[in-house]
Amino acid sequence: xxxxxxxxxxxxxxxxxxxxxxxxxxxxxxxxxxxxxxxxxxxxxxxxxxxxxxxxxxxxxxxxxxxxxxxxxxxxxxxxxxxxxxxxxxxxxxxxxxxxxxxxxxxxxxxxxxxxxxxxxxxxxxxxxxxxxxxxxxxxxxxxxxxxxxxxxxxxxxxxxxxxxxxxxxxxxxxxxxxxxxxxxxxxxxxxxxxxxxxxxxxxxxxxxxxxxxxxxxxxxxxxxxxxxxxxxxxxxxxxxxxxxxxxxxxxxxxxxxxxxxxxxxxxxxxxxxxxxxxxxxxxxxxxxxxxxxxxxxxxxxxxxxxxxxxxxxxxxxxxxxxxxxxxxxxxxxxxxxxxxxxxxxxxxxxxxxxxxxxxxxxxxxxxxxxxxxxxxxxxxxxxxxxxxxxxxxxxxxxxxxxxxxxxxxxxxxxxxxxxxxxxxxxxxxxxxxxxxxxxxxxxxxxxxxxxxxxxxxxxxxxxxxxxxxxxxxxxxxxxxxxxxxxxxxxxxxxxxxxxxxxxxxxxxxxxxxxxxxxxxxxxxxxxxxxxxxxxxxxxxxxxxxxxxxxxxxxxxxxxxxxxxxxxxxxxxxxxxxxxxxxxxxxxxxxxxxxxxxxxxxxxxxxxxxxxxxxxxxxxxxxxxxxxx
Amino acid sequence: xxxxxxxxxxxxxxxxxxxxxxxxxxxxxxxxxxxxxxxxxxxxxxxxxxxxxxxxxxxxxxxxxxxxxxxxxxxxxxxxxxxxxxxxxxxxxxxxxxxxx
Numbered sequence: 044x045x046x047x048x049x050x051x052x053x054x055x056x057x058x059x060x061x062x063x064x065x066x067x068x069x070x071x072x073x074x075x076x077x078x079x080x081x082x083x084x085x086x087x088x089x090x091x092x093x094x095x096x097x098x099x100x101x102x103x104x105x106x107x108x109x110x111x112x113x114x115x116x117x118x119x120x121x122x123x124x125x126x127x128x129x130x131x132x133x134x135x136x137x138x139x140x141x142x143x144x145x146x147x148x149x150x151x152x153x154x155x156x157x158x159x160x161x162x163x164x165x166x167x168x169x170x171x172x173x174x175x176x177x178x179x180x181x182x183x184x185x186x187x188x189x190x191x192x193x194x195x196x197x198x199x200x201x202x203x204x205x206x207x208x209x210x211x212x213x214x215x216x217x218x219x220x221x222x223x224x225x226x227x228x229x230x231x232x233x234x235x236x237x238x239x240x241x242x243x244x245x246x247x248x249x250x251x252x253x254x255x256x257x258x259x260x261x262x263x264x265x266x267x268x269x270x271x272x273x274x275x276x277x278x279x280x281x282x283x284x285x286x287x288x289x290x291x292x293x294x295x296x297x298x299x300x301x302x303x304x305x306x307x308x309x310x311x312x313x314x315x316x317x318x319x320x321x322x323x324x325x326x327x328x329x330x331x332x333x334x335x336x337x338x339x340x341x342x343x344x345x346x347x348x349x350x351x352x353x354x355x356x357x358x359x360x361x362x363x364x365x366x367x368x369x370x371x372x373x374x375x376x377x378x379x380x381x382x383x384x385x386x387x388x389x390x391x392x393x394x395x396x397x398x399x400x401x402x403x404x405x406x407x408x409x410x411x412x413x414x415x416x417x418x419x420x421x422x423x424x425x426x427x428x429x430x431x432x433x434x435x436x437x438x439x440x441x442x443x444x445x446x447x448x449x450x451x452x453x454x455x456x457x458x459x460x461x462x463x464x465x466x467x468x469x470x471x472x473x474x475x476x477x478x479x480x481x482x483x484x485x486x487x488x489x490x491x492x493x494x495x496x497x498x499x500x501x502x503x504x505x506x507x508x509x510x511x512x513x514x515x516x517x518x519x520x521x522x523x524x525x526x527x528x529x530x531x532x533x534x535x536x537x538x539x540x541x542x543x544x545x546x547x548x549x550x551x552x553x554x555x556x557x558x559x560x561x562x563x564x565x566x567x568x569x570x571x572x573x574x575x576x577x578x579x580x581x582x583x584x585x586x587x588x589x590x591x592x593x594x595x596x597x598x599x600x601x602x603x604x605x606x607x608x609x610x611x612x613x614x615x616x617x618x619x620x621x622x623x624x625x626x627x628x629x630x631x632x633x634x635x636x637x638x639x640x641x642x643x644x645x646x647x648x649x650x651x652x653x654x655x656x657x658x659x660x661x662x663x664x665x666x667x668x669x670x671x672x
Numbered sequence: 673x674x675x676x677x678x679x680x681x682x683x684x685x686x687x688x689x690x691x692x693x694x695x696x697x698x699x700x701x702x703x704x705x706x707x708x709x710x711x712x713x714x715x716x717x718x719x720x721x722x723x724x725x726x727x728x729x730x731x732x733x734x735x736x737x738x739x740x741x742x743x744x745x746x747x748x749x750x751x752x753x754x755x756x757x758x759x760x761x762x763x764x765x766x767x768x769x770x771x772x773x
Contacts, residue, residue: 640769647696 044095044102048123051088051131052170054081055138059163062156070155072146078159079142082166086135089128096128097519103176110179117237122176125523129371129516130173130303133378136501137295138166143498144386145287147491148393158198158285165191169296173303177237178227181304185223185268188297189216195292196284208280215277219267223304226260229253243310251314258311258318261304269301269355272329276589278352279336282344286389289344294351294385295378302355305362306371309524312362319363320449326359327444327452327459332586334462338469339582341567342399343388346470350425351381353459357440360452366443367524372516373436380424380432380506386499387418391474394488395481401470402566406479410488413496415475417503422471424506426464426548435510438541439529445540446529460544461551468555476560483566680721687714701753701763705746712742 058081062074092102102123110117123131142162149155168191172184197209231237233253234245246254265271270278281293292298305312305322312319333352340346354377361370394411395404408415424431427438437460444453481488490496531537573579584590637648687710694707716735723731757763 641766642768643699643765650692650696 044092044100044123045104047088047091047095048102048104048121048174051085051092051135052121052167052174054085054088055163055166055170057081059160059167062160062163065156066160068156069153074156074159075142075146075149078163079139079146082135082139082142082163085166085170086132086139089131089135092123093128093132096123096125097515099522101125114235115231117177117179119180120176120238121174121180122239123174125520126303126307126371127173129375129520131170133375134166134169134173134296136505137378137382138162138169138291140498140502141287141291141382141386144290144389144495145285147495147498148287148389149285150492152285154198158195161191161194161198162288162291165195165292165297169300172300176239178230178239178242179237181307182223182227185264185300186220188292188300189213189220189268192216192281192292192297195288196281198284198288202283205283208277208283212277212281215274216267219264219274222260222262222267223264226257226264229257229260233257239307246311246314254311255315255318258308258315261308261311262318262322265301265304266325267301268304269298269359270352271301271325271355271359272332273588275329275333275352276585276592279345279348279585282342282348286344286385286392289348290382290385290389293348294381298351298355299358299374299378302358302362302370302374305359306367306524309365309367313365313525316365319365321363323360323363323444323449323452326356326361326363327455328356329353330356330360330459331455331462332356334459334466336582336585337466338462339579341402341583343391343401343470343474344385344399346401346466347381347384347388350384350463350467351377353463354381354425356459357437357456360456361440361443364443364447364449364452365525366440366527366529368517368520368526369436369439369443369529371520371524372513373440375516376424376432376436376506376509379502379509380421383417383421383499383502383506384425386495386502387414387421390414390491390495391418393491395486398481398484398486400566401473402480402564403484404474404481405477405564406475407481407488408475409479411475411490413490417496417499418475419471420503421506422467425467426552427460427544428548429545430507430510432506432509434545435513438544441540441544442529442531446531457544457547461547464548464551465555468552469559472556472559473564476556477564480564480566677721677725680717684714684718684721687711687717699765701756701765701768704765705749705753709742709746712738 058078106119109119168187175181193209193213197206199205267274330353333349337346337349358370424433427433691711719731719735
């Protein structure tokens with residue numbers, strides 16, 4: 044089984060290095076095939092490992108020693124257990140699909156080979172993150188995915204907005220990673236190890252206050268990676284990257300790493316329910332907060348990005364309330380339908396020549412039948428309609444909130460479910476239904492390559508049926524995660540809740556269709572009454588948070604940097620260095636006359652040297668004697 | 673008045689200074705050789721005097737060595753000087769700059 048573990052882990056790295064060899068040259072289709080093929084090999088190995096783990100075994104290898112200094116011992120160790128194998132399956136399935144899809148999507152891009160190199164490198168980092176058996180390895184993967192995310196958001200580096208977004212994502216994550224690093228330091232300081240099994244067995248013996256701080260700092264790391272408030276702004280801007288990147292990194296895998304961290308560290312969070320409650324409350328807040336921003340946005344990809352943010356909030360609610368397996372389940376289901384939604388959006392973008400405003404589309408269902416069906420079904424799954432994947436996972440989170448008596452959280456999540464349905468179908472209605480507004484802009488849309496649609500189909504199937512794996516999945520992961528069943532008391536209450544939620548969601552969908560699917564939708568130009576309302580402006584400006592950050596953090600920091608540059612750097616550091624250089628240069632300039640080739644002058648200098656040496660000898664002798672006496 | 677070590681050393685210093693000034697001021701190559709000889713003999717005097725003063729013969733042996741080396745130096749130096757004079761007709765130090773960089 045170790046062989047399969049190594050294949051699953053290193054196949055993406057090989058693919059990345061192979062594609063990287065041709066990174067600077069023009070498109071060679073073979074890099075796409077090789078990278079996708081190796082990803083598929085990784086997927087097959089993960090599947091074999093999954094069947095092995097389902098038999099009740101786990102695989103744990105120590106590849107080599109990484110750091111061994113004094114008492115500190117950190118190996119490159121990898122573990123395939125019930126939790127990591129689920130993540131491995133999600134990562135490899137989605138990334139295989141995205142790789143194949145990208146062969147079509149990046150077809151005409153000059154950076155085709157470079158793209159595959161980055162994308163496979165990302166998958167490798169993600170595998171390290173989920174498979175590592177210690178916090179240090181997790182951190183390496185964590186930084187690796189951050190780096191690849193930066194590379195891929197800024198993939199079109201000639202676009203100023205793309206490089207800006209890439210840097211924003213990187214810097215935001217760096218802030219959060221500091222928190223995570225402090226958490227890891229605290230763990231090592233108090234338990235003397237970073238291995239999961241050792242840490243989790245020791246953690247109960249620690250004072251509660253220490254555990255609390257560890258939990259808080261680790262969660263700060265998770266907040267950055269999973270874009271939770273107040274570090275959320277980077278995720279929407281990250282949509283500057285190519286769409287397959289958004290599907291893989293900023294929807295399905297990397298942003299869920301924060302949830303994975305909380306799930307993985309469940310023995311820590313079990314001891315500190317107060318921090319858990321904070322996580323759940325923040326999650327519920329972010330769910331509503333992000334959904335509200337998605338309501339009015341006019342950028343297709345940003346709407347889906349806010350939806351991702353909102354769903355991550357759901358996951359944190361579940362994880363915060365101790366329902367770790369529910370969080371992981373929603374993570375899995377969400378990865379499938381959200382990646383599908385993004386890839387569909389990629390098709391639409393290609394068809395519309397990179398137009399992102401859904402108000403300028405309309406009626407695309409006639410020309411893009413396949414994409415239309417897939418995106419609609421993905422939205423149905425996202426909205427949580429029975430029997431799609433979203434229903435099982437999302438409803439479960441609502442039940443968790445209800446059963447744990449956190450009725451505020453429950454209400455917020457219920458409301459968010461309605462908003463989710465509304466904005467998802469607002470998007471679908473605007474893109475695919477109604478009048479063909481794109482004709483005004485002289486665009487001739489066309490469906491994507493057939494193989495891209497075929498590549499997307501596994502995700503479609505999974506988005507539809509993933510819910511039916513619930514019991515198998517439950518039995519699998521609860522051998523590692525806390526085994527808590529969430530049953531609403533009373534059959535009647537359960538049915539009222541479930542059916543009520545379904546009706547509420549369907550009403551939201553119907554409302555969205557009524558408002559946007561029929562004729563009469565025009566391209567907003569900023570003059571209508573709705574657009575000038577305060578709450579519309581508040582939402583479409585993202586609660587003015589980016590502006591606030593710019594005014595409060597970016598601008599003063601820029602000013603500070605400018606002062607440091609002008610006053611400190613130029614006047615002190617540069618001046619010192621220049622003075623040293625100038626002194627040496629001047630000395631050389633002044634003393635070059637010695638070498639004038641005249642023997643008589645040279646003799647004179649020789650005498651000077653002699654005098655100096657003799658004086659020194661005398662001075663030292665005198666000084667030495669004085670000291671000796 | 674008895675002649676002591678101090679007198680010898682003072683004589684040696686005076687001769688050494690004369691030699692040093694000669695090395696610095698003279699432009700004539702022949703005069704430069706004379707100045708060098710004065711320098712060397714100034715040290716010889718000091719060697720011989722100190723050797724006698726502390727009753728150790730090593731200093732005087734050194735003086736002999738220096739005389740031998742000075743003789744060979746002058747022999748080679750004069751040889752070169754004559755060749756130089758034959759080629760250029762001058763022995764002025766300031767004009768010996770054909771190897772100037």
